[in-house]
Amino acid sequence: MKAWHALVPIKAAADRKTRLADRLSPGERIALSERMLRHVLAILQATEAIGSITLLASDPVAGWYGARLSDDGRGLNAEVQAAAARIGDPLLVIHADLPALAVADIRALTHAGRNGVALAADRHRRGTNAIALGRRDDFVFAFGPDSLARHRTQCSATAIIERPGLALDIDVFEDLTLFAGDRAARQAQIAF
Structure with a gap:
């Protein structure tokens, strides 16, 4: 099989993590x-199946010198x-807020x-993180x-992948607390 292309959408800086x-x-x-x-980018770069990575962003992202497609809003x-x-x-379409993601x-x-569609469920089994x-x-x-x-209804043979690194996305403070612990979450000091 050909190498995978990873697409990572990221909002404009001012619009990120507004629920926090x-x-x-x-x-x-x-x-x-x-x-x-x-x-997320480091994990993608370390995964041998990933041949290329593109950010989907309205503005250039500091420190990223790879491919970028413009998000036109x-x-x-x-x-x-x-x-x-x-x-x-x-x-592979993968969200940028997966702090526990692993290779x-x-x-x-x-x-x-590889032969169809695989969905990465969020920890609530309602959202799709990748x-x-x-x-x-x-x-x-x-x-x-x-x-x-909604994604599942499109494909009868869809695989649902439930792994901690794909399931924990950071949307609300509870997510941050689950990942970093209460004190660290309050201070937004995540070391990963």
Whole structure:
């Protein structure tokens, strides 16, 4: 099989982790999102199945000198759909807020998706944190609330991957506390 292409969408800095605004300052939210992004990128770079990585971002991201497609503000699903059409198969779409992600997680996901579609469920089994598309066919991205169910309805043979590194995304303070512990979460001091 050809090497996988990873697509990592990331919001504009001012729009990142807004659900943490009651606990973290704008600077802390940006720093947190950048640390998680660097971690996800490092894991992707260390995974032998990944041949290339592209960020989907409205602005250049500090420290990233690889490929970037511009996010033109049409919404996550429309932007990912357009980027996927340009990139081709096999494609891994993975969110940038997975601080516990490991190489073994990427291996499991891409292996499961090599002949079709594999979805990485969030810890609540409602959201989708990553999608491995060995063959895209007519797949339509449907990220957002209850995306796992919407993605599953498109493919009868979809594999659901449940691994801690893929399941824990950081959206609300409870997620941050689960990963970093209460004191560290309050201070937004994540070391990974």
